[in-house]
Amino acid sequence: MKHLIIFFIVLYSTILWADEENTYGWNVPNSSLNIGGYLDMTYDEKREDKFLFNDIAILFSANQNRFDFLGEVELSHVSLDGKSNSSTDIDLNIERLQLGYALSDEQHIQLGRFNSDIGYWNQSPITILQDTTTTPHMVGNFFPKATTGVLFHQHLNEENSFSLTFQNNKDMAHQDNTIQVEKHKALAYYGVDEDLSWRFSFGEYQEDKHKKARYLGVGSEYDGEDFSLQVELFTQQTNHNDEKPYSGYVQSTWHFKENQDAVVRFESYRDNELEVKEQIYLLGYAYRPTNNIAIKGEYIYHSELPLNRFVYSLSVLF
Amino acid sequence: MRGIFLLLLSMKLFSFELLVIGDKNFPEENLTIEEVRAIFLDKKRFINEKKILVMNHETNHPLRRCFEETILEKTERSLERYWRKAYYQGKRPPKVVSSMEMLFLYLNSIHPTIGYSDVNATLNQEVRVLYRVECLEI
Numbered sequence: 108m109k110h111l112i113i114f115f116i117v118l119y120s121t122i123l124w125a126d127e128e129n130t131y132g133w134n135v136p137n138s139s140l141n142i143g144g145y146l147d148m149t150y151d152e153k154r155e156d157k158f159l160f161n162d163i164a165i166l167f168s169a170n171q172n173r174f175d176f177l178g179e180v181e182l183s184h185v186s187l188d189g190k191s192n193s194s195t196d197i198d199l200n201i202e203r204l205q206l207g208y209a210l211s212d213e214q215h216i217q218l219g220r221f222n223s224d225i226g227y228w229n230q231s232p233i234t235i236l237q238d239t240t241t242t243p244h245m246v247g248n249f250f251p252k253a254t255t256g257v258l259f260h261q262h263l264n265e266e267n268s269f270s271l272t273f274q275n276n277k278d279m280a281h282q283d284n285t286i287q288v289e290k291h292k293a294l295a296y297y298g299v300d301e302d303l304s305w306r307f308s309f310g311e312y313q314e315d316k317h318k319k320a321r322y323l324g325v326g327s328e329y330d331g332e333d334f335s336l337q338v339e340l341f342t343q344q345t346n347h348n349d350e351k352p353y354s355g356y357v358q359s360t361w362h363f364k365e366n367q368d369a370v371v372r373f374e375s376y377r378d379n380e381l382e383v384k385e386q387i388y389l390l391g392y393a394y395r396p397t398n399n400i401a402i403k404g405e406y407i408y409h410s411e412l413p414l415n416r417f418v419y420s421l422s423v424l425f
Numbered sequence: 426m427r428g429i430f431l432l433l434l435s436m437k438l439f440s441f442e443l444l445v446i447g448d449k450n451f452p453e454e455n456l457t458i459e460e461v462r463a464i465f466l467d468k469k470r471f472i473n474e475k476k477i478l479v480m481n482h483e484t485n486h487p488l489r490r491c492f493e494e495t496i497l498e499k500t501e502r503s504l505e506r507y508w509r510k511a512y513y514q515g516k517r518p519p520k521v522v523s524s525m526e527m528l529f530l531y532l533n534s535i536h537p538t539i540g541y542s543d544v545n546a547t548l549n550q551e552v553r554v555l556y557r558v559e560c561l562e563i
Contacts, residue, residue, distance in 0.1 A: 131512045141517070168515040172476060177515040212469050231510045265459050332500060365502065398505050424509060 131399060131424055132166065140169040147234040147422035153414055161420075162233065164202065173210075177221075179203040201280050202253070213262040220255045220279040224270045224295045225308045226339060227326050235422040238335075238360045238368060239391050240403050244376045245354040249341040250293075250322045251286045251312050255279040269296045272310065288312040302331050306339075320345040334361045349380035358389075368393040370405070385411035399424040443491050445541045445556040448532045456555040461496055464539060466507065467516040472537055479519035480528055480540035491560035492541055 132143025144165040150158055164181040179202040205219035222229050228246045231237065246252070256274030263269070274291040293310030305327040313319045326339035340355035354376035361369045370391035377384040391405030404419045445461050447453070452473040456464075463469035470476055482489040484501075493499055499507065508518050522528045525546045532538050532552055539555070547554075 130518060131509075143512070145513075166513070170515070173471075175515055209470065212471055231513055233513065236510055236513060265463065330503075332503065362502070398509065424512070 132168075138169070139171055140167065142167045143425055145233055145235050145422065145424045147240075147420055149234075149240055150419040152416040152418070164233075173208055175207040175209070177203055177205050177207070204279065215260045217258045217260075218256075220253055221258055223251055223254045223291070223293065223310075224258060224260070224272060225250045225293060225310065225322075226324055226341070227306060227328060227337060228339075233422070234403075234420055235399070235401050235424045238358070238370045238393055239372065239389060239405055240418050240420040241389070241405065241407060243339070243354070243356045243358075243372070243374050244378070244387070245324075245339065245341045245356075247285045248378065249324070249343045249351060249354060250308075250310060251288045251291055253278070253280065253285070254288075254291050254293075256291065266300060267296070267298045269294065274312075286312070286314065288314055302329055304328050304330070318345065318347060320350075332362070334359060336360075351376070351378045351380065353377055366395045368395075383411060385409055440559055440561050442544045443488055443495070443541055443558050443560050444544060444547060444554050445496070445539065445558075446532065446547060446552040447555050448536050448538045449551040449553060451537050451539070451553045451555065453555065454553070458496060458556065461556050462498075465492075465497060465519060467511060467518070475537055478531065478535050478538040480531055480538065481519035481521050482528075482541075483521055483523060488541060488543060488560075491558075495558050495560060496556075 132141040134141050142165065144163070146163040147161045148158065149161050160182075162181050162183055164179055167176075167178045169176045181198075181200050181202045183198040183200060201220060203219070203221055205217050205221045207215055207217035209215050222232060224230075226245070228237070228242055229250075229252060232242075232246070232252065234240055254272050254274045255276060255278050256272065258270055258272050260270045261268060270293075272291060272293040272295070274288065277289055278287045280287075290313040291310065292312075293308060295306065295308035295310075298305050305325075307325050309321070309323040311319065311321045320343055322341060322343040324339060324341040326337070328337045329335060337358045337360075338356070340353065341351075342353050343351040354374075356372055356374035358370065358372040363369055370389065370393065372387075372389040372391075374387040374389070375385070376387075387410070388408040389405055391403060393401055393403045395401050401422045402420070403422075404417065406415075406417050408415050445456065452475070460469065464477055464479055465481070467479075482492075493501070493504060497504070508516075511518075520531075522531065522540070525542060528540045528542065529550050529552075532540060532550070542552075
């Protein structure tokens with residue numbers, strides 16, 4: 108009950124905050140500091156805690172001359188069924204803590220914990236920014252979602268850029284469900300031509316002294332006025348017998364009304380670690396009543412695992 | 426023939442020129458459309474080692490509608506999507522001014538500053554015209 112009250116207070120205040128100028132958060136007067144955040148609540152038929160605050164996060168960012176700073180602290184997995192009464196059920200995590208420096212307009216370097224510059228989904232991995240509530244299997248299974256290290260980004264021209272990622276230390280955040288690494292090296296390329304873009308990335312990571320993995324991914328996106336089409340394919344090899352030969356998806360979003368989208372996704376993967384080879388079909392709908400609120404519903408059909416279900420979410424950026 | 430002439434004349438009568446303007450000491454004489462686009466989408470932040478202050482008009486301002494359609498080549502919806510993602514990555518949209526007077530106040534006091542205006546508003550102002558485009562009045 109307590110959690111529900113907090114939820115509605117936060118929701119109400121974020122609706123009041125919504126405006127038409129695409130500005131989010133609160134700018135601290137006489138400073139460049141902006142404080143905002145996001146939350147998302149999901150209903151998942153197959154989960155023990157059906158109603159869950161998946162994420163409640165605070166975002167803070169600032170920039171001064173050539174320096175920029177970004178932090179994201181997340182409070183995860185707060186049950187709305189009243190099952191998370193114990194404070195140990197609540198997961199507080201540093202998602203991002205990064206300090207950047209613009210060497211020039213073309214070159215940027217950043218230190219800290221940041222989202223790995225790999226694939227399309229990982230650039231905006233929160234529900235409010237996505238067309239669906241659930242993510243493809245490759246996200247969180249084929250490459251580390253976050254890196255604690257250094258990222259160097261170079262623009263070759265207006266259309267092409269690449270980045271180099273390097274980590275050789277423990278992850279700054281505590282253990283969660285994602286791949287957490289002690290070493291990570293990656294090269295990523297991104298190109299864009301009007302509404303069409305493409306990505307290519309490969310890298311190597313080490314979770315502990317024994318387990319190493321290499322991954323390679325390609326993807327492309329058409330982001331048009333009436334519809335968007337996204338396709339990605341990843342493969343992973345390891346030094347154990349648990350490699351993941353492939354995971355790919357095709358997703359199309361049709362913007363059929365001003366605030367409404369229909370989404371279809373077809374996905375196929377083979378994961379020797381989970382000993383699964385299957386296809387996943389998704390049919391979804393998203394409604395965005397204001398800039399900063401999204402209400403989504405989707406049905407997911409799995410060809411092998413008993414995970415056929417409806418998932419609904421309400422997400423807010425504030 | 427007469428019809429085409431009348432159509433062209435009416436288009437001329439119902440069009441105005443939008444000027445992308447910088448402060449009088451703006452380090453460049455002119456900009457390409459790609460450079461203007463990059464500055465207003467927070468992809469290009471510096472010019473001659475100095476951070477650029479970028480000014481926008483309010484959402485329903487006719488100049489803004491023309492600017493977004495002809496220079497940014499984006500609809501309101503795709504800009505919303507763009508800035509949602511950009512905010513998560515720590516970027517900010519341009520500052521919004523509520524009047525031309527406010528725009529010129531910034532242009533006269535902070536360097537380098539960039540914004541846009543119609544021709545008439547710039548007549549008695551010391552500004553540098555960086556790019557110009559024709560807009561149809563709706």
